[in-house]
Amino acid sequence: MCLAVPMEIVQVGEDGSGVAALEGSRTAVDLSLIDNPACGDFVIIHAGFAIEKLDREEADERIRMFEELGRSYVEEHP
Amino acid sequence: MSETIIQLAHGGGGRLSRRLIAEEIVPRFGMESLRDLPDAAELKPEAKRLLFTTDSFVVQPLEFPGGNIGDLAVHGTVNDLAVCGGRPRWLSLSLILEEGLPLSRLRRVLDSAAAAAAQCGLQVVTGDTKVVARGQADGLYINSAGIGEMFPGFDLGPGRVRPGDSVLVSGPLGDHGLAVMAVREGIRIEGGPVSDTGPVHRLVQAIGELAPLVRFMRDPTRGGAAAVLNELVEQRDVGVELTEADIPVSPGTRAVAEMLGLDVLQVASEGRLFLVCAPEAAEQIMARWHKLPEGGGAACVGRISGEAGRVILVTVSGGRRLVDVPQGELLPRIC
């Protein structure tokens, strides 16, 4: 459902608190719903809470797939 | 002044009032017109065509990343004059202070206003100060009125706009509105966007002899680009087609917009200019803007179309969608 944004964890506090960043904008987020959050992890943030981790390998792979799709399309349709 | 907060007596006309004006107002806004504290300022205009505008400023919080209500009040009025083709010359500043406002905050606001006025080459020639009881005025409200002199050659109006005309913007959109929203209580985003509050009159001045080729100008304040462009084409036989990929948005502003679920096209800027001109003038105007610090991010973002009354966005993914007038209060969403 709902509006959610992938952000990078830049600080992990005690008690489930943390800070996440996107393009330099940082905000306090709640990490208590995530297993083993670590700095550098990307998480999906909804209403100030991390609801799940983003699997970066899968994300990168998918982005590559889309880029390739786009490239071949542009080649075939100049 | 031993007090550190504003008291009701500061607006009462008595000794405290006079001290406030003498110590805080007059030194900052130039000694000439204000020195004897006349009730009215005499002006000596040079141009025959004058412009007159007024605006009130009630922004919360009073201080935000990139500025405060003081420079906002100066730039806002300067820009209203500029978008009508005027060089701003004289300003009034009326302050309504809330009892309990820290003097240090007032000083910072006045410092910003004074610096902005000086930077714009205009004079604050008259003003007023009132104090209201605690609980009113949210700290500080400012009204500013401004008089400007028309630059030669401008004949502006929505009716002059033609299909094929170019739509230019002087820089990235939405920085101000998102900077303010990001520091609202309950959101608290740090390192976020910085307000773009600033004057646009030098951008207008740079147009110079190309003025007759400019059809329309507006600064995208409340309601952002969506409000300005919809107003332009409402109930007319022309429309606007914007290209999303060409619209400048700074990365920090984009990020906060994504986080809060806001459309940057509906967010206020306080130092940007939208301009519609004949297509043959677009390149030159942009080249001149790029030479000015306030125009470094200028771009051509679209064109006037024949689709009556509609503002359409061609999206990054190749779709088309309507850009509608914002509903009013900008609220962060979760859905």
Add this chain to the structure above:
Amino acid sequence: MKYIDGFRDAGAAAALRGDIASLAEKLENYERRIGIMEVCGSHTMAIARCGIREMLPDNIELISGPGCPVCVTEPGYIDAAVELANRGVIIASFGDMIRVRGSGMSLADCRARGGTVEVCYSPTAALNLAAAHPDREVVFLAIGFETTIPPVISLAASAAKRGLGNLSLLTAFKLVPPALAALLADPELAIDAFLCPAHVSAIIGSRPYLPFTGESGVPCVIAGFEPLDILLAVRAILGQILRGEAELDNQYSRVVKPEGNLRAQALMAEYLEPVNAVWRGLGTLPDSGLGLRPVYAAFDAEKKLDLDIRPGEEDPRCLCGEVIKGKSRPPDCPLFAAGCSPEHAVGPCMVSSEGTCAAYFKYLRNKV
């Protein structure tokens, strides 16, 4: 913003549109238009914002289902919130709820008349409100689907930890799978596939959609809500329909695991239990909502503050119920753009920024 921009590329979108067009052509002789139901308000919004409906061939239709928690909340809930505000309670709410009218006024109207209504980006803001106003009750309007439920319900644990006795929740939590089941069971609905939600699925996993697949089911594709995600999902759905398949396909595996987020699920299970819930447009669906367990009654605003929540009045002319079920489209409603608009909304589908009617009004009115 690599993980946002990477999913918006125009070339890839054009390629996917081409694929969709070829697949749709092969389905031209199908008995009727292919109906793909998206059950997620964020999908509705993204689809409208990127103009995806326009990109699809005429025989493929995206139907907007009951995916917006504001849309499916009964007017009586808002009436109760307004009554609390009139009693001096501080109402803390997500922005989406503020302009929705109950039987009478909205919370925005109530605020204009002196009620204390605070807009929250995150439920944690309610904790700070409670701490700052120890002499007043703070009630958080706890609406949402499974994405929002864990963040909101964690308020109960946090309030207990901080010793805040003046915070409670007015709950109207709803669950997506029971709604999907009710929709599939309706013989009048022509749904050929579900475009399953992105972030509800992050919480519940992909497994809950299995009952809707198979012999008596339809293709279920879980999609992210960037434009390329949605186009890819539509392509995958059409492929399944052509091959006569009805399978579960998780196309948002970068976030959604088969079992979902177990921590979040455990948190929900600890504080909440299934209850019957009234869905605007769908009526009462058994076990389709979550309410606070009796042991946590101290956080339940309804019990704590002795509220009597009545169903509330709906304008009989309003077709929101039919729109939510996918049976009618916004232009079918006699009030659409003729008395009902985002500024003067009759029903929640127009008020919510994600409501089907609002999305249509904003983006597609000229295509109507």
